[in-house]
Amino acid sequence: MKLTKQLGCNIGYLMLIIFLLSTSMILPSILITAHSTIDLTSGNISNSSPTSYANRMIMFNVTGESYRYERISVTQNGGTLEAGNLRIQLMPWKHIYWIEKNMDGFFLANVTKTNFYIAFLYFSNGSNRADMILFEYSSALYKRIPFVGTCIVKNSSTVVNRPITPVLMLKPEPKVENKLFATGPELYLVGDVGYLKLNSSTLNLYAIRNTLNPSSGWNELWAVLTGQSGEYYFSIIYMNMQSTDKVILGHTLRLNDFYVIEQKIIEAEWRMKQNVYTLTISAPREVKNFWIDGFQFQFRDSSSTVLIDEGNHSLHITENQTESQKVRLRFSRWSCGSTSNPLILSIKSPTTISAEFTKEYFLKVNSTIPGVSGEGWYPEGTEVHVKAPTSVESGNVKYVFESWIGEIKTEGRNATVFMDAPKSITVKWSTFFRVNLTAEGLPENIDLKYNLDNLTVQSHPYQTVCHWVKEKSYLNFSLSFKDESVKTQYPTIYWTDSKGNEVKSPKLITAPEKLTAKFTTQKQITNMTCRVSLSSLLDTGMLTVEGKIAPPFKAKVAIECRALGDSWKVLKMVETDQAGNYRFDWIPDTMGILQIRARFSGDASHSECISNIKEVAISSSMLKFRRLATAFNSSTSTFYEEIGAPNEFRKNFLTPLNYGIDFLNMIYPHFSEIWPLGSIIAIVSSSTVLGLLYILPLTTILAILFTITFKKSISGKVLTPFGIIWGVSFCYLLLEDLNAMQLLQLPASTDMIFTASLAVSTIGIIAAAPPIVISGMLAKRL
Numbered sequence: 001m002k003l004t005k006q007l008g009c010n011i012g013y014l015m016l017i018i019f020l021l022s023t024s025m026i027l028p029s030i031l032i033t034a035h036s037t038i039d040l041t042s043g044n045i046s047n048s049s050p051t052s053y054a055n056r057m058i059m060f061n062v063t064g065e066s067y068r069y070e071r072i073s074v075t076q077n078g079g080t081l082e083a084g085n086l087r088i089q090l091m092p093w094k095h096i097y098w099i100e101k102n103m104d105g106f107f108l109a110n111v112t113k114t115n116f117y118i119a120f121l122y123f124s125n126g127s128n129r130a131d132m133i134l135f136e137y138s139s140a141l142y143k144r145i146p147f148v149g150t151c152i153v154k155n156s157s158t159v160v161n162r163p164i165t166p167v168l169m170l171k172p173e174p175k176v177e178n179k180l181f182a183t184g185p186e187l188y189l190v191g192d193v194g195y196l197k198l199n200s201s202t203l204n205l206y207a208i209r210n211t212l213n214p215s216s217g218w219n220e221l222w223a224v225l226t227g228q229s230g231e232y233y234f235s236i237i238y239m240n241m242q243s244t245d246k247v248i249l250g251h252t253l254r255l256n257d258f259y260v261i262e263q264k265i266i267e268a269e270w271r272m273k274q275n276v277y278t279l280t281i282s283a284p285r286e287v288k289n290f291w292i293d294g295f296q297f298q299f300r301d302s303s304s305t306v307l308i309d310e311g312n313h314s315l316h317i318t319e320n321q322t323e324s325q326k327v328r329l330r331f332s333r334w335s336c337g338s339t340s341n342p343l344i345l346s347i348k349s350p351t352t353i354s355a356e357f358t359k360e361y362f363l364k365v366n367s368t369i370p371g372v373s374g375e376g377w378y379p380e381g382t383e384v385h386v387k388a389p390t391s392v393e394s395g396n397v398k399y400v401f402e403s404w405i406g407e408i409k410t411e412g413r414n415a416t417v418f419m420d421a422p423k424s425i426t427v428k429w430s431t432f433f434r435v436n437l438t439a440e441g442l443p444e445n446i447d448l449k450y451n452l453d454n455l456t457v458q459s460h461p462y463q464t465v466c467h468w469v470k471e472k473s474y475l476n477f478s479l480s481f482k483d484e485s486v487k488t489q490y491p492t493i494y495w496t497d498s499k500g501n502e503v504k505s506p507k508l509i510t511a512p513e514k515l516t517a518k519f520t521t522q523k524q525i526t527n528m529t530c531r532v533s534l535s536s537l538l539d540t541g542m543l544t545v546e547g548k549i550a551p552p553f554k555a556k557v558a559i560e561c562r563a564l565g566d567s568w569k570v571l572k573m574v575e576t577d578q579a580g581n582y583r584f585d586w587i588p589d590t591m592g593i594l595q596i597r598a599r600f601s602g603d604a605s606h607s608e609c610i611s612n613i614k615e616v617a618i619s620s621s622m623l624k625f626r627r628l629a630t631a632f633n634s635s636t637s638t639f640y641e642e643i644g645a646p647n648e649f650r651k652n653f654l655t656p657l658n659y660g661i662d663f664l665n666m667i668y669p670h671f672s673e674i675w676p677l678g679s680i681i682a683i684v685s686s687s688t689v690l691g692l693l694y695i696l697p698l699t700t701i702l703a704i705l706f707t708i709t710f711k712k713s714i715s716g717k718v719l720t721p722f723g724i725i726w727g728v729s730f731c732y733l734l735l736e737d738l739n740a741m742q743l744l745q746l747p748a749s750t751d752m753i754f755t756a757s758l759a760v761s762t763i764g765i766i767a768a769a770p771p772i773v774i775s776g777m778l779a780k781r782l
Contacts, residue, residue, distance in 0.1 A: 056157045058095045060106065062121060062130055064149025072132065072147055074108065074121070076160055081119070081134070083145070088117055091163055093258050094251060104153045109234070111255045113169045114138070118234055118253075123151040137224070140175040140208065162258035170255075172226045178207035180221045180239055181309055182247055184268025185294035187237075189221075190307045191276055195295065196225055196249075198261070202296075203227050217241050219270075231256055239270040267294070275310040277347055282354040283317060286329055290355075291316040291342070303354075308347050316342035317355045326364075326422035328377065329357040363417060364424040369399045372427050378419045388413045388427050396434040396512035398468055403428045431471040433512045438464045439479060441519035447482035458482075469513075474506035479517045493519050494553070494605045502553040504578070523607040526550065528557070530598045530611035545571075545584045547598050547611055552580030555606070558599045559584045568597075680733055680758070687759040691766030703771030704778065713779035714772050722764040729758035 057076040065071050070083040078091040090108040097104055105122035115138045123130035132145045174192035182189045186197040187205075194205040209222035218238045225233035232255040240246035247268045252261035281290055282303035290297055290304070293314050297306060319341060322328040333339045335354040345351065358379050365375040365386060374386030390413065391400045401413050406425030409416045417423050437450055442461040450457045452467050453476050459465050469475045479493070497503045498514040507515070526549055533544040545559050555576050560568045576582045588594065595613050602608035703714055732754040 055159055055162055057092055057160045058104075058157050059154040060092075060095075060104070061150065061152045062123065062147070064128075064130055064147030064151075066145050066147050068145075070145050070147075072121075072130075072145075072149075074106075076158060078160075081132075081145075090117070090119055091258065092160075093162070093253055094260055107251060107253070109253060109255070109258070111163065111165050111168070111258075113165060113167065114171075116170070116234065116255055125151065125153040127151050135209070135222070137170070137175070137208065142209065164257045166256050167230065168232050168256060170224070170226075170232055172204065172206050172224055172232075174206045175208035176210055178221070179210050179212070179273040180207075180219055180270060181273055182239065182266075182268045182270035183293035183295060183313070184247075184266070185296075186266045187247060187268035188292065188295040190309050196223075196266075197295075198225075198249075201227055203233065214241065225252075233261070235261075237266070244269045244271060269293075271309075271311075273309075276307050277310065278305050278350045279308040279313075279315075279345070279347065280305045280350075280352040281315070281317075282352075284321075284329055284357050287318055287321045287355065287357065289318055308351075310347055313345050313347055314342045315345050315353070321357070326362040328360050328362075330360050330377070330379075332356050332358045361419045361422045363419065364422075366424065366426040367429075369427070369429055374417075380419060382419045384417045384419060386415050386417065386425070388415075398432040398434070399429040400432060401427065402430045432468040433471060433509050435467045435469050435475060435509060435512070436464045436514045437467065437477065437517070438462060438514075439517040439519065449480045449482060451478045451480065452476070469509040472508065472510060475509050476506045477515060478505060493517055494524060502551045504554055523602065524551070524605055526600060526602075526606045526609040528598055528600055528609050528611040530596065530614055532596055532614040532616050534616060542585050542587045543616065545586060545596055545598070545614075547582060549576055549580040549582070549600060549609070552576070552578065553606070554578060555580075555600055555603070557582050558601070559586070559596070560599055561586075561588075561594055561596050563594055680730060683733075683755065683758055684762050687762035688766050690759075691763035695763055695767030696770060699767045699771045700774060703775045707775045707778045707782070711779070711782055713776040716772055718768055718772065719765060722761045722768065725757050726761035726765065729754045729761060733758060 059076050061075050062079075063073045068083075070081070072081050073079045074081075074090055074092070076092060078089060081088045081090055088110050090110050092106045092108050094107040095104065096107075101124075103122055103124050105120060108119040108121060110117040110119075115136070117137070118135045120133045121130060128148055128150065130147045130149070130151050132147065133142070134145060135142050176192070178189070178192045180189070181191075182194075188195045189205060189207070192207050194207075196203045196205045203225040204227075206224045206226075207221060208224055209220070211220035211222070213219060218240060221237040221239065223235050223237060225235055227233075233252055234255060235252040236250040238248040238250050240248075245268075247266040247270050249261070249264050249266050251263070253259070254261065279292070280303060281299075283290070283299065285299075285302045288299055290299065291314075292306065292308065294316075297304060317331060319331050320328050331341055333356050334341075334343055335356065336343075343353075345353070360377045360379050362377055363375055363384055363386075365372055367388070369392050371389045371392050372386065374384060378384050388401045388404075391398055393399075404410045404415050404425060405428055407417070407423055408425050409418075415425065417425060437452070439448055439459075439461045442448075444461050446461055448459050448461065450459060450465050450467075452465075455467070457465050457467070467475075477495070494517075495503050495505070496516050496518060497507070498512075503515070507513070528547060528549045530545065530547040533546070549555055549557065553576070557574050557576060559571045559574060561571050562568045571586055572584050574582045574584050582598065594616050596616065597613045598611040600606070600609050707713060732750075736754075
């Protein structure tokens with residue numbers, strides 16, 4: 001019975017071994033079929049950026065035991081493998097399904113800081129047999145383990161937690177003598193160590209296993225990939241035996257965090273191992289990169305040595321290496337004499353080759369106007385010839401060559417630059433504007449002569465004459481007749497510009513212009529304005545007469561004045577500017593209401609015109625009061641300077657007086673129109689301000705002291721003399737402004753005396769009246 005049981009067990013294991021041997025032939029094909037949506041054997045694969053598979057896994061459960069008593073128990077959440085004294089925690093990271101054989105496969109891994117295991121478990125759903133391939137990195141152990149037990153796969157998936165080991169201390173090294181070579185823009189593997197480009201990173205590649213499978217049509221390269229940021233990858237790279245340019249990055253796991261890289265085609269060509277030699281490439285230190293079969297390498301110094309296998313290879317180096325924006329190296333040839341770049345090298349032995357470069361400098365040609373050639377890169381020591389056009393026209397503007405500026409040899413518009421360094425040269429241009437001239441108002445058959453600076457041009461009316469004038473220069477222009485008798489028929493001529501304004505020669509040209517000579521048998525109608533400003537009258541005794549004549553032109557204008565009822569008299573002949581403006585500053589010597597106007601007598605082209613009449617009131621008393629206040633201010637300031645009074649005291653003392661004068665300047669222009677009381681009102685108002693600011697505080701204090709001391713109020717009779725003086729002064733100044741006092745022929749100082757009397761009496765009344773009221777109120781309380 002015992003013998004029968006043992007025999008049955010052995011037969012079962014024998015059948016399992018036969019099953020495993022049969023499935024081992026199809027294993028590579030299963031491994032290639034990485035995902036049910038991607039058919040790698042046909043090459044139909046997306047070449048998009050790698051993306052992680054979601055943290056989901058098909059739900060499954062496998063338990064079993066091998067004939068060597070190795071045990072496995074694993075689900076989608078992980079499990080264990082027990083083999084003798086070895087106990088490994090395995091975590092699934094990828095599921096594949098092979099439709100033709102109706103088999104499921106699961107990739108599993110165990111990662112520690114110094115080692116990792118990769119396992120591939122495949123079986124048919126519902127069967128009692130499963131097979132596992134196990135690979136250990138540190139020892140390069142590769143073994144197959146058959147299991148008998150339970151194998152279940154469900155049609156649903158679940159979220160699983162991926163283990164993370166961010167800091168790994170694996171020792172990257174090859175574990176096998178690599179027999180699969182490949183070179184291209186994304187993969188360079190000659191020998192046991194190489195490089196792989198993944199996205200923008202270049203990873204170091206270490207071969208850890210080769211599997212040559214003629215029956216499946218795919219060779220496998222198992223590799224460890226390492227990056228500069230401490231990342232480690234396990235990857236299986238497939239190479240199609242029927243097509244050397246079909247290389248696939250297959251099942252790839254980032255060991256740090258179980259991030260799964262999506263499969264992709266690698267741009268490279270593969271071949272079986274051949275003789276390996278060294279290729280030494282040298283170039284100037286400024287050159288940074290070179291390419292072998294499209295794979296980019298960097299120079300560590302002025303030379304670099306790489307391993308390369310026997311056969312033909314493409315060598316490419318940077319065509320232009322820019323040191324700065326103005327200096328660069330340009331490839332000229334290889335040391336073998338070839339100028340081809342890339343160069344096809346036939347490698348049969350260790351090879352040394354150097355790239356020769358020529359230094360080039362940049363010539364910068366600065367010009368605000370197009371049409372100047374020669375800017376660009378030139379070899380060191382080259383003589384460059386540049387040339388500028390004589391002129392360039394752009395509409396109504398012409399740019400004329402003037403000179404070259406820079407380190408350059410010139411012969412007019414032709415220039416030569418010796419390129420021993422970066423150079424910058426500049427073309428200097430002169431700007432000219434087109435001036436079109438024409439004449440209107442004449443018969444078309446009349447012969448005309450335009451006199452333009454030193455040039456005479458013949459033409460006819462309504463025909464346009466073009467003349468170029470340099471920017472910001474004056475153009476002298478005039479027009480004459482070949483037959484002088486025409487001038488008597490059309491005596492009136494004036495010029496207008498492109499805006500219709502009248503102009504005269506010479507004219508400053510700052511833009512394209514059109515000048516039109518207009519002839520007429522009638523004079524041009526003119527208008528004129530007149531304004532009178534009193535803003536400076538009280539300060540300087542001067543008023544300003546100003547205005548404008550239209551259309552604007554240079555003319556002589558008479559400024560006229562008269563008192564009411566008198567005849568006009570000319571004050572001054574003034575000349576308008578080019579814009580037609582005039583101005584006249586006048587110190588009036590007549591008091592009362594004055595009328596002022598401006599008059600233009602006309603000329604050969606323009607009619608006579610008279611401006612509007614402006615009336616102003618000039619008060620003798622007002623002017624004398626202003627001079628009196630100014631004199632008091634000046635003498636007081638001088639007095640305090642002589643006695644050495646502090647600056648702060650002088651400032652505080654004179655501030656109220658300055659306020660009073662400013663107040664007078666402000667109100668007089670408004671009151672001057674109230675004739676004849678305007679000037680008297682202004683004097684009284686200003687004196688009131690002075691009384692309030694200067695005297696009132698002192699008289700108030702004195703009134704309070706008097707009332708307290710003598711126990712009685714101040715009598716209102718104090719105001720009587722101030723009132724009498726104020727009334728007499730008011731009457732005199734009123735008659736003076738009405739010119740009624742001229743018959744008495746009083747001395748000149750009389751006006752000043754009465755003006756001062758009015759101001760003082762006003763100050764006295766303002767300074768005395770409030771204290772008298774306060775004194776009366778205080779006396780009643782005592």
